[in-house]
Amino acid sequence: MLLHDTAVLFGRYARQTLRSPFQIFFGALTPLLYLFFFGPLLTGLPLGRAGDSWQVLVPGLLLQLGLFGASFAGFAVIMEKNWGVLERMRVTPVSRLALLLGRTLRDTVLFLFQAVLLVLAALLMGLRAPLPGILVGFGFVTLLTFSLASLSYVLALRLPSPQEFGPAINTLAMPAMLLSGLMLPMALAPGWLDVLSHFVPFRYLVDAVRDAYTGHYATATMLYGVLAAAGLTVLAVTVGTRTFRGAEA
Amino acid sequence: MAIISTSGLSRTFRTKQGEVHAVRGIDLTVRAGEILGFLGPNGAGKSTTLRMLSTLLPPTGGAATVCGHDLLRDPVAVRRKIGYVAQGGGVDPQETVRSELVTQGRLYGLPRPEATARAAALARDLDLTELLDRSTAALSGGQRRRLDLALGLTHRPALLFLDEPTTGLDPGSRAALWALVRRLRDDHGTTVVLTTHHLDEADALAERLVIIDGGAVAAEGSPAALKAEHGADTLQDAFLAITGRGPAPVDTTPVAVQ
Ligand SMILES: Nc1ncnc2c1ncn2[C@@H]1O[C@H](COP(=O)(O)OP(=O)(O)OP(=O)(O)O)[C@@H](O)[C@H]1O
Numbered sequence: 231m232l233l234h235d236t237a238v239l240f241g242r243y244a245r246q247t248l249r250s251p252f253q254i255f256f257g258a259l260t261p262l263l264y265l266f267f268f269g270p271l272l273t274g275l276p277l278g279r280a281g282d283s284w285q286v287l288v289p290g291l292l293l294q295l296g297l298f299g300a301s302f303a304g305f306a307v308i309m310e311k312n313w314g315v316l317e318r319m320r321v322t323p324v325s326r327l328a329l330l331l332g333r334t335l336r337d338t339v340l341f342l343f344q345a346v347l348l349v350l351a352a353l354l355m356g357l358r359a360p361l362p363g364i365l366v367g368f369g370f371v372t373l374l375t376f377s378l379a380s381l382s383y384v385l386a387l388r389l390p391s392p393q394e395f396g397p398a399i400n401t402l403a404m405p406a407m408l409l410s411g412l413m414l415p416m417a418l419a420p421g422w423l424d425v426l427s428h429f430v431p432f433r434y435l436v437d438a439v440r441d442a443y444t445g446h447y448a449t450a451t452m453l454y455g456v457l458a459a460a461g462l463t464v465l466a467v468t469v470g471t472r473t474f475r476g477a478e479a
Numbered sequence: 480m481a482i483i484s485t486s487g488l489s490r491t492f493r494t495k496q497g498e499v500h501a502v503r504g505i506d507l508t509v510r511a512g513e514i515l516g517f518l519g520p521n522g523a524g525k526s527t528t529l530r531m532l533s534t535l536l537p538p539t540g541g542a543a544t545v546c547g548h549d550l551l552r553d554p555v556a557v558r559r560k561i562g563y564v565a566q567g568g569g570v571d572p573q574e575t576v577r578s579e580l581v582t583q584g585r586l587y588g589l590p591r592p593e594a595t596a597r598a599a600a601l602a603r604d605l606d607l608t609e610l611l612d613r614s615t616a617a618l619s620g621g622q623r624r625r626l627d628l629a630l631g632l633t634h635r636p637a638l639l640f641l642d643e644p645t646t647g648l649d650p651g652s653r654a655a656l657w658a659l660v661r662r663l664r665d666d667h668g669t670t671v672v673l674t675t676h677h678l679d680e681a682d683a684l685a686e687r688l689v690i691i692d693g694g695a696v697a698a699e700g701s702p703a704a705l706k707a708e709h710g711a712d713t714l715q716d717a718f719l720a721i722t723g724r725g726p727a728p729v730d731t732t733p734v735a736v737q
């Protein structure tokens with residue numbers, strides 16, 4: 231039931247995305263611009279971490295892609311709610327969890343595709359990293375986009391007025407990006423900023439991916455990254471299930 | 480046999496301005512195979528009641544059994560047996576008529592070939608065949624309403640809730656819808672609960688009427704009985720007498736245009 235329903239809904243949303251090539255590529259645009267026009271400024275600068283500047287920047291851009299792309303996913307469900315589509319589906323016996331998973335899986339596949347594009351472009355720009363490290367990076371992007379997209383849907387459904395959704399996401403995502411050292415590692419930060427950044431879970435993810443990109447897999451940083459990603463995923467699934475099960479979603 | 484029975488069903492909304500008692504304790508019994516007209520002025524609580532009975536909105540009080548299942552304890556069993564067409568419809572403008580119909584079938588568990596066949600049959604019944612490959616964004620209001628109806632009929636529900644199904648339909652489509660409702664009942668024994676503001680429609684189609692006002696049942700009975708009870712020639716006069724909303728006195732002040 232859950233698998234069948236999720237597959238049906240995933241198919242519906244995937245077809246909607248495929249009909250709009252703009253939507254497919256748009257999410258990769260901002261990180262690509264950073265890659266082309268900001269990345270070259272960093273070459274040769276001391277970034278306080280192992281590896282060259284591309285091995286530090288590209289993991290940050292990958293997570294930026296996930297952070298911004300997935301956290302705005304909720305817009306789609308606001309539209310569906312306004313059109314009455316969500317209610318029409320909720321009156322069928324379709325699994326409530328599938329209503330969430332069908333969308334988040336589509337989002338995850340979409341952002342993973344954009345992440346692959348970004349890494350291919352980065353290889354052209356001069357990134358060199360071990361293949362297992364690159365794959366670990368994609369693993370983190372998958373967990374991050376899956377959980378953030380779910381949380382975004384929850385926020386979109388729970389906000390009393392949908393006009394608040396865009397501002398709310400911006401208010402959350404911008405500091406999350408700056409405080410997790412996505413652009414430049416927090417190793418460069420003064421003490422207070424470094425301390426503050428430890429309260430932002432994305433910091434652990436980006437540091438773990440940076441380790442992976444330099445071929446370090448069995449580190450404490452990696453462990454924290456995995457724990458943070460697992461924690462986010464559990465939180466997202468729990469809150470998401472509760473919201474979509476809740477009769478008034 | 481009762482297909483719906485409610486006792487004290489109520490719903491209070493909490494808003495910033497305070498509580499809204501949309502439905503205040505409704506006791507309702509609907510027989511299987513009946514066409515029930517659910518009438519009432521704007522804001523009377525019709526949609527709220529239908530949304531509770533179709534599992535979309537949890538009641539804040541009371542209980543209900545729908546199609547033999549407890550509304551609160553077994554909503555999934557209820558969903559399998561009912562169809563619901565919302566007052567505002569529920570069509571995605573990014574999809575085509577065909578994809579909406581097929582997806583709906585798949586959500587009710589039909590395998591793809593069956594869902595496709597069912598979509599074609601529904602399109603025939605609701606005069607949508609020519610429009611199957613059109614984007615739903617390009618449908619007229621009445622065409623979209625017919626699609627809403629087709630979506631609600633996908634799984635041949637035993638009980639069908641129609642919230643103002645004929646709003647926006649031209650006379651021909653409306654007559655076709657009346658015929659469809661009668662056919663569903665006569666051929667398949669479908670129970671239909673429908674709301675409408677067209678009292679001629681209620682008079683022609685419904686065997687029994689329940690009139691609610693301010694969230695409570697104000698009257699019920701057959702159209703003929705309600706008219707007789709209030710000494711009215713038309714259902715409209717009976718309705719106005721029941722809800723105490725007689726015609727406003729004619730205002731003779733000239734209308735200021737500028
Ligand atoms: N989500 C909500 N929050 C607050 N109040 C609501 C909500 N939904 C409905 N109401 C209020 O509940 C009352 C009943 O609304 P309902 O939609 O059930 O009326 P109705 O009989 O269907 O009217 P209409 O003929 O205009 O469709 C109204 O006063 C309405 O404003």
Ligand SMILES: [Mg+2]
Binds near residue numbers: 525526527566642
């Ligand atoms: Mg209504």
